Amino acid sequence: MVSHILSWLIFFPLIGAAIVAIVPRHQHNLIRWISAGATALPLALAIKVFVSFDRTTSGFQFVERTEWIRAFNIHYYLGIDGVSVTMVLLTALLCFLCIFASWGITKGVKGFFVLFLLLDTGMMGVFCALDFFLFYVFWEVMLLPMYFLIGIWGGPRREYAAIKFFLYTLLGSVLMLLVMLAFYFFSRDPLTGKHTFDLVLLQQQNVHIGPLTSMTLRNVCWIALYIGFAIKVPVFPFHTWLPDAHVEAPTPISVILAGILLKMGTYGILRISYPLLPDATRHFALFLAVMGMINIIYGALCAMAQKDVKRLVAYSSISHMGFVLLGMSSFTSEGINGAVLQMFNHGTITAMLFLIVGVIYDRAHHRDIEGFGGLAHQMPRYSVITAIAFFAALGLPGLSGFISEALVFIGAFQTYRMLTIVSAIGVVLTAGYILWTMQRMFLGSLKEKYKALPEINGRELFTLVPLAVIVFFVGVYPMPVLNLIKTSLDHLNKLVTGG
Amino acid sequence: MANVESLRYFLPELLLTALVLAVFLVDLGLKRKKVPIATLMVVGLLVSLYAVLKTPGAEGVTLFLGMVSLDPFSVFFKVIFIVTAVLVTLFSMESDEVEEKNFGEYMGFIAATTLGAVLLASSNHMLMAFLTLELVSVPCYVLAGYISRSRRSSEASLKYVIFGAASSGLMVYGISLLFGVTGSLSFEGIRDALSAGNPGEIIVLISLIFILAGLGYKIAVFPFHMWCPDVYEGAPTPITAFLSVGPKAAGFAVLVRMLHVAFSSSDGAAAYLTDISSVDWPFLVAIISAATMTIGNLLAINQSNIKRLLAYSSIAHAGYLLMGVVALSQLGTQALLFYFVVYLLMNLGAFLVVLNFRSQTRSEQIGDYTGLAWRSPIGAFVAVSMAIFLFSLTGIPPFGGFIGKVYLFASIIQGERFIWLAIVAIANSVISLYYYARIIKVMFLRGIDAEDLGGFVSSPTTITLLTILAVGTAVSGIFWGPIARWVSHSASLFFG
Numbered sequence: 001m002v003s004h005i006l007s008w009l010i011f012f013p014l015i016g017a018a019i020v021a022i023v024p025r026h027q028h029n030l031i032r033w034i035s036a037g038a039t040a041l042p043l044a045l046a047i048k049v050f051v052s053f054d055r056t057t058s059g060f061q062f063v064e065r066t067e068w069i070r071a072f073n074i075h076y077y078l079g080i081d082g083v084s085v086t087m088v089l090l091t092a093l094l095c096f097l098c099i100f101a102s103w104g105i106t107k108g109v110k111g112f113f114v115l116f117l118l119l120d121t122g123m124m125g126v127f128c129a130l131d132f133f134l135f136y137v138f139w140e141v142m143l144l145p146m147y148f149l150i151g152i153w154g155g156p157r158r159e160y161a162a163i164k165f166f167l168y169t170l171l172g173s174v175l176m177l178l179v180m181l182a183f184y185f186f187s188r189d190p191l192t193g194k195h196t197f198d199l200v201l202l203q204q205q206n207v208h209i210g211p212l213t214s215m216t217l218r219n220v221c222w223i224a225l226y227i228g229f230a231i232k233v234p235v236f237p238f239h240t241w242l243p244d245a246h247v248e249a250p251t252p253i254s255v256i257l258a259g260i261l262l263k264m265g266t267y268g269i270l271r272i273s274y275p276l277l278p279d280a281t282r283h284f285a286l287f288l289a290v291m292g293m294i295n296i297i298y299g300a301l302c303a304m305a306q307k308d309v310k311r312l313v314a315y316s317s318i319s320h321m322g323f324v325l326l327g328m329s330s331f332t333s334e335g336i337n338g339a340v341l342q343m344f345n346h347g348t349i350t351a352m353l354f355l356i357v358g359v360i361y362d363r364a365h366h367r368d369i370e371g372f373g374g375l376a377h378q379m380p381r382y383s384v385i386t387a388i389a390f391f392a393a394l395g396l397p398g399l400s401g402f403i404s405e406a407l408v409f410i411g412a413f414q415t416y417r418m419l420t421i422v423s424a425i426g427v428v429l430t431a432g433y434i435l436w437t438m439q440r441m442f443l444g445s446l447k448e449k450y451k452a453l454p455e456i457n458g459r460e461l462f463t464l465v466p467l468a469v470i471v472f473f474v475g476v477y478p479m480p481v482l483n484l485i486k487t488s489l490d491h492l493n494k495l496v497t498g499g
Numbered sequence: 500m501a502n503v504e505s506l507r508y509f510l511p512e513l514l515l516t517a518l519v520l521a522v523f524l525v526d527l528g529l530k531r532k533k534v535p536i537a538t539l540m541v542v543g544l545l546v547s548l549y550a551v552l553k554t555p556g557a558e559g560v561t562l563f564l565g566m567v568s569l570d571p572f573s574v575f576f577k578v579i580f581i582v583t584a585v586l587v588t589l590f591s592m593e594s595d596e597v598e599e600k601n602f603g604e605y606m607g608f609i610a611a612t613t614l615g616a617v618l619l620a621s622s623n624h625m626l627m628a629f630l631t632l633e634l635v636s637v638p639c640y641v642l643a644g645y646i647s648r649s650r651r652s653s654e655a656s657l658k659y660v661i662f663g664a665a666s667s668g669l670m671v672y673g674i675s676l677l678f679g680v681t682g683s684l685s686f687e688g689i690r691d692a693l694s695a696g697n698p699g700e701i702i703v704l705i706s707l708i709f710i711l712a713g714l715g716y717k718i719a720v721f722p723f724h725m726w727c728p729d730v731y732e733g734a735p736t737p738i739t740a741f742l743s744v745g746p747k748a749a750g751f752a753v754l755v756r757m758l759h760v761a762f763s764s765s766d767g768a769a770a771y772l773t774d775i776s777s778v779d780w781p782f783l784v785a786i787i788s789a790a791t792m793t794i795g796n797l798l799a800i801n802q803s804n805i806k807r808l809l810a811y812s813s814i815a816h817a818g819y820l821l822m823g824v825v826a827l828s829q830l831g832t833q834a835l836l837f838y839f840v841v842y843l844l845m846n847l848g849a850f851l852v853v854l855n856f857r858s859q860t861r862s863e864q865i866g867d868y869t870g871l872a873w874r875s876p877i878g879a880f881v882a883v884s885m886a887i888f889l890f891s892l893t894g895i896p897p898f899g900g901f902i903g904k905v906y907l908f909a910s911i912i913q914g915e916r917f918i919w920l921a922i923v924a925i926a927n928s929v930i931s932l933y934y935y936a937r938i939i940k941v942m943f944l945r946g947i948d949a950e951d952l953g954g955f956v957s958s959p960t961t962i963t964l965l966t967i968l969a970v971g972t973a974v975s976g977i978f979w980g981p982i983a984r985w986v987s988h989s990a991s992l993f994f995g
Contacts, residue, residue, distance in 0.1 A: 070983075071980065071983040071987060072983070107947055107948065108873070111872075136896070137896040137897060137901075140901075141896055141897055147936075148944075151940065151943065151944040152944055158944065159944050162944065163933070167929060170895075170928070174925035175925065177925065178908065178912065181905070181908055181909050181912045184909070185909070185912055211915065
């Protein structure tokens with residue numbers, strides 16, 4: 001029986017967007033509740049997926065396939081496996097929570113929610129698509145709402161940040177477009193004799209023909225794909241759009257950016273570069289690991305130097321995404337599982353961090369670390385939530401960040417001893433900037449002007465508590481997530497290493 | 500086919516000729532002209548469109564002793580020209596740039612240009628190609644200068660004439676050289692002479708360059724693009740829209756036919772043609788293509804007048820379109836045709852927004868578009884439509900322009916020889932986003948808090964047309980199967 005659950009996950013927000021678009025523009029609350037509904041159903045479906053997901057198979061599940069354009073053998077082809085299922089869950093959860101984090105948006109409310117729901121559709125599509133063309137369309141479709149969401153509702157330098165984000169990511173994706181076309185023309189389905197965009201079929205190396213059997217072109221393709229994905233992650237030196245975009249974006253959009261969009265980079269590498277070009281992947285594995293190490297150290301050092309707490313969180317994302325790269329380039333079961341778990345964990349932790357920054361910014365209207373102090377006296381509940389997120393980010397045992405970072409290190413140490421040892425310095429640096437920030441903002445004496453700062457409210461708690469629960473739970477008992485991803489990732493690992 | 504027999508297949512052209520005459524005649528007897536003449540135009544054009552679709556022998560016959568060729572390829576372009584003319588007629592109704600007393604002649608010239616374009620796309624003979632190219636050009640010179648008492652408009656017209664005359668002269672000279680070495684002016688005749696033996700590489704190269712100069716001027720490619728920004732800026736907006744699609748498509752149609760029939764031959768394999776002229780013209784065209792798109796995009800960046808910006812953007816698009824010629828394959832030709840379908844929708848759409856904005860605010864400055872999305876619900880609608888057209892021009896899914904670019908890139912990658920051109924083209928796509936996004940930026944990213952921007956309204960006709968064009972642009976990016984089948988049928992003629 002064909003289940004249409006993935007289609008519903010992707011297109012229900014789009015239906016929501018269409019409904020919001022016809023609501024009168026002054027009905028702010030109605031718009032917000034429709035949007036909440038349009039993301040709540042996908043969340044419910046995602047939970048259903050989580051429950052009924054078959055953890056014993058590495059194949060694709062919930063598959064849907066229909067012909068889309070016959071002339072180019074393009075299919076509407078969806079399916080998820082262990083690599084994508086956590087991302088689907090994360091997307092559904094964060095989109096739902098971010099609707100509530102967007103409650104405070106007061107100008108252009110209708111436009112905001114329409115674009116937000118379109119963004120939701122695009123992101124969900126990227127994680128479910130199994131046809132390269134479809135993947136590419138979703139990948140780019142996502143850029144449009146993002147550009148407007150940063151550009152219209154962002155901070156003072158929003159115009160610059162928005163276009164920089166757009167140009168960078170477009171550059172990356174057009175490179176991917178060329179590779180996509182190369183895969184199409186230099187592949188032949190042995191059954192039908194046609195060229196194909198089918199990502200599952202393209203994994204079979206005997207489908208590749210002509211120039212794509214030469215190592216030179218395969219390496220070139222790998223690098224072009226890498227640039228496209230590295231811009232998204234972002235990997236040094238393509239990271240400069242990230243601090244601008246994250247800082248200027250409104251809180252919910254920063255959450256989506258850091259929580260989901262960054263993962264698309266590493267997801268793309270795992271979904272496309274790894275299985276389609278396993279030989280080139282092996283060839284560049286060390287390079288990937290070195291880039292991971294640079295990201296970890298460089299991101300942490302940059303974070304340490306920041307005065308703006310949102311900028312600090314942005315740089316900490318660069319650092320944490322480095323762990324993903326390091327883990328997945330190790331080709332060990334621990335490393336690659338740790339990497340994907342880190343993608344999930346970073347999604348929840350960094351979402352918390354941005355929400356937390358948003359809470360204080362809404363009250364104090366600035367984000368200068370030095371400008372605060374002693375907030376723990378004034379806002380105890382807020383401080384507890386912050387402490388959880390901060391400690392999870394620095395990898396405190398018992399919280400989720402620890403598990404994934406430990407797995408990454410265990411995996412990577414087997415393959416790259418020196419790199420792992422150097423990367424471990426990153427953990428110390430992370431502890432450094434996090435604790436130091438904690439101290440400057442929450443400890444010490446409270447500033448006079450913040451004596452009347454209101455405590456975190458119910459709506460804000462509603463967005464943060466579910467994430468905190470997940471962070472706790474995965475930190476103590478990560479098996480539900482690991483079971484979900486393990487079969488597929490071990491299979492992928494075997495595919496790449498040829499074992 | 501002999502002359503008298505041919506007439507049966509020539510009905511659409513005869514109807515268009517009759518329309519040109521009818522418009523001029525009706526013009527004489529009317530005082531309030533706009534509505535009746537526009538109605539006559541639309542009805543006449545639609546009747547000839549019907550005739551185009553219903554004419555028998557659409558599988559490929561040559562008429563008038565080989566002068567004119569009737570085949571799916573020419574039928575495709577005829578449809579494009581007539582649809583463009585219908586839309587431009589409706590645009591002209593919405594515009595206040597053309598005075599009512601001149602409206603009849605103005606429409607007559609549009610009909611005459613369309614007739615020329617239809618014949619140009621079917622030309623199978625150098626002489627016919629040259630004559631019909633002039634039939635397209637001469638009315639356009641007049642149309643470009645149609646805003647009476649406007650210095651800019653007169654300047655545009657004069658520049659257009661001078662550049663046009665020079666390049667026509669070059670083209671005739673090139674044709675005469677080619678006749679000298681091959682002894683024939685029909686495309687097939689030239690092909691036979693070229694494939695029979697080497698008639699002198701240098702002469703063929705020089706004549707090809709001269710002919711490309713003539714056609715390159717018509718489609719505004721580097722280095723023959725200089726007239727384009729001035730003419731686009733000075734001409735009445737509906738005419739700018741018309742020039743950017745109709746005559747450009749006509750130039751491309753004859754260019755493709757000439758290069759594919761006279762200078763190439765099919766070597767049996769169905770998907771590709773080979774160059775038989777011993778002059779490496781695909782390489783030459785690839786260079787022109789790369790230079791055109793780069794120059795067009797770089798110069799567009801700093802424009803403050805939106806018509807000038809769109810002029811440079813249309814130069815850049817001519818560069819992209821040449822990729823389809825360079826590929827010299829069935830897919831390349833399909834790509835070119837596909838691109839024209841979506842280019843028609845998105846480019847005319849963008850110009851309709853410019854026209855609408857101009858009629859409201861008397862301004863063509865990009866800076867004046869500030870906060871258009873927030874001025875009124877109609878303003879928001881117009882701004883969203885414009886965003887769709889501009890993103891489609893950039894080549895971002897899910898809009899038609901994206902599929903068009905995919906087709907063009909695909910043809911280059913399939914050919915394997917000019918991969919560098921595809922890389923130049925993607926770099927250009929990124930550059931183009933920068934300047935298209937400038938317009939989007941002022942429309943959306945600014946003015947959300949401003950109070951005093953003033954309202955914005957559009958006529959119901961404009962709203963309807965914008966809806967059709969915007970929906971068309973979006974649908975052609977999602978359900979493009981039918982267009983793919985149509986262009987595949989239209990492009991198959993030169994192959995196998």
